[in-house]
Structures are given as structure tokens and as C-alpha cells.
Amino acid sequence: MIVLANAGARSLRAAARAVIPCLWRGKYFSSGKEPVENNPVTPMLQHLVYKIKATGPITVAEYMKEVLTNPAQGYYVHRDMLGEKGDFITSPEISQIFGELLGIWFISEWMATGKSATFQLVELGPGRGTLAGDILRVFSQLGSVLKNCDISIHLVEVSQKLSEIQALTLTEEKVPLERNAGSPVYMKGVTKSGIPISWYRDLQDVPKEYSFYVAHEFFDVLPVHKFQKTPQGWREVLIDIDPQVSDKLRFVLAPRATPAEAFIQHDETRDHVEVCPEAGVIIQELSQRIALTGGAALIADYGHDGTKTDTFRGFCGHKLHDVLIAPGTADLTADVDFSYLRRMAQGTVASLGPIKQQTFLKNMGIDVRLKVLLDKSAEPSLRQQLLQGYDMLMNPKKMGERFNFFALLPHQRLHGRSHEINANQSKPSPSPVAGFSELTWQ
Secondary structure, three states, X not given: OHHHHHHHHHHHHHHOOXXXXXXXXXXXXXXXXXXXXXXXXXXXXXXXXXXXXXXOOEEHHHHHHHHHHOOOOOOOOOOOOEOOOOOEOOHHHHOHHHHHHHHHHHHHHHXXXXXXXXXXXXXXXXXXXXXXXXXXXXXHHOHHHHOOOEEEEEEEOOOHHHHHHHHHHHEOOOOOOEEOOOOOEEEEEEEOOOOEEEEEOOHHHOOOOOEEEEEEOOHHHOOOEEEEEEOOEEEEEEEEEOOOOOOOEEEXXXXXXXXXXXXXXXXXXXXXXXXXXXXXHHHHHHXXXXXXXXXXXXXXXXXXXXXXXXXXXXXXXXXXXXXXXXXXXXXXXXXXXXXXXXXXXXXXXEEEEEEEHHHHHHHOOHHHHHHHHHHHOOOHHHHHHHHHHHHHHHOHHHHHOOEEEEEEEOHHHHHOOHHHOOOOOOOOOOOOOEOOEOOOOO
């Protein structure tokens, strides 16, 4: 990845100003052609303008990385962008049922694979800790099932602000947090239910042990490279300074091939594609870990199976936002290409999905859980909240068909443990994977 990045930087610097104005306009945003009064000069915009003046046009991936995770001005680094007062709301913030059903999924998989004496729950990009909190509540409620299992929680989070919010949500106030900014484990504590919890900036620092991984709306914010097919072949979409206005940005096309083009499939039929090398690296890491130590990964995100083209967009105040306007003040995202994730697993593990959120949650028993909660709720406002949350999660016009579930599992989970069977035994029939088929308890 570092070699690719360095090669790309040299290539782009060599291209300098020899770029092609980009006539393509995004489906979700403009190309920065807004009136000057609608384009405030943010500290991040100033930083990007200086950077582009010094090194030449930058890739969309580099732009996303700077805007979202720059240590000084990054959108995710110093703010709480979730909830009603933020720029977007995620499924766990909408209804407790979502996280509860994911907790059931992990317990179901733990039971189906032999009830290991220990497991790690690892969440990538835990938001405010709401999802982890709902999963932990299920673990507590099913304590009799998990009583002989030693569980630990591991959160991968780059945002200092969000890690503090997660700690407030999840940890026991009476047990002080251990902090070590220079360590791979930069924070440690104990959850309200007495489970050890640790924070990391990088998945590679999480211990390689039997683990269940969850990534909800994590992959969609990883930096993407964008490519446009031209008569001369694939050309990468870059971001440059508008020559007419010195503090505005615009899209341009690279004049020649760039290194990230290597990620495009040779038989690609679309005329515009987005590729995410960082997502591929993470999927390969997850796959190798699961193949080595067991467990599973459950990924939930909006995305497609290799069919969409231009999905790069911004959100600010729960509304679509021009990605080139006021960088640093809005979330940037692109739909996850699940066909790419499947390819990046490279057969190391088995994959299931993507399937629509509506189907997954229905298979997990969301209707039964909703009825139980409604029967227990005498307060009309609470009942209304539960019904509204259910509608948002399940309605095909809302999240029901926009969001997808995708899983990585060891091959033996789907095909039985034939290497453990002697000649006088019949091969066991592996139990169906909950969510991807109807939930059944063993």
C-alpha cells in the first residue's frame, strides 16, 4: 500500500497541472460550481489548497482521508457527528432492536461453532458505543448461556472524541480508565457488566484470538479512488484548484494512467467505478484472522454487489451536501462494493451475502422482538418510538433495502468439520447461519 501511495504521489506530481477538465458531474453532488457565498473557506479548505499548490492535484481517496481523519482538522477526529444533532443517524441510534438482534447473531454463531471457552467481540468504528451497548445487554440477559465463557471487548477507533463518548456509554464509572496515548492499546476499562474493554487505533493491534468482528457503517467512509472510462482508457478522477477561483476546488481527470488503476477488474463493464484499496487490506486481515483462529465477521452497510457507479457524496445536517464545498464540515461516504470485498477475501474464508437488511432482520426475528417490547410498553410515546424505529429499519424505501449484511466465516462452518470425523461417523450437517436463513436455536 505504501509503495502504491508513493508511486501515485510521484505520478501525480509529474502530471502537475497537465490535467483534463472533468465534464462528468456526480449524481449526488455538483462539481464545486456553487456561488462564492455558498462556499465558505474552512481551515481544511485552506490546508487542501496549500497541499494541491505544493504537490499537484490529489486523488479522491487522499481528499477523503484528509477531510475525515486529518489529526488537526479531520471531520471524525474532534466531533460527535451522530444522532439528531449531528449529520447522520445510524441504525443502532434508531432502535435498540437492531443491536439486540446482532447480539443474538454472535451468540448463535458461538453456539454453532462449539461454544468456545473465550471470545473477543471486536467492533470497527463503534460510533457512540450504542451498538456495543445493545449487544452487551443481550450478553447479560443470556448470561446463563454464556456463563462459562470469558468475553472481552475490543474497539478500533481513531477518533479521540468518539472514544471518550464510547467510554461514557459503556464503562463502569467506579473503575477508572487506564490511558496510555503512546500505546497500541490507548485506553482500557471495564464495562458496566464487568467485561474488560480496550481501545485501539488499528485492527492489527487487536490480539489474534478467537473473535467475532462487527463493522456497521464502517467500510463506507474508507477512502475510494474514482475512475472514468475515456477513449484513451481508464482515467482517475482527481481534485484540483479551480483556475477561475483560487479558493474553490473542482474535479479533473488524470492525463495518464495512475497506480490505483490496478484495482479495476480487467472485464469491468461499467464506465465509472470506485475502488477502495484500504477496504481490501482490512478484509484480507479479517479473513486471515478468522481462518487462523475461528470466529466470524458481520458487516452491515449500504452498498451494492458490483453494479453501481458514482456513489461518492456528502452529508451535513442530515442533508446531502456538495463534497467539494466547505470540506471538514460534512461527512463523506461512498457505497460499499460487496463484490470487491468478496474478491479480497481471496477464498481464505467463506462469505455470505450481501442480503438486504429487511431480510436479515426478519430472519433474525425482529417481528417477534418488536411484539415483546410493545406488549411490555404501556407508554404511548414509547410504543410510537418502537414502531417508527421498526419502520425506518425495515421499510424498503428507507433502510430496509438500502442496507446490506455480509459475513465472513471459516470454510468448515458451512461445510462441517470433516477433518475431525473418523471412518465410522457420518459427516455432521452444519446448522444454517442465522440472518442469512431463519434463526434456529440448537
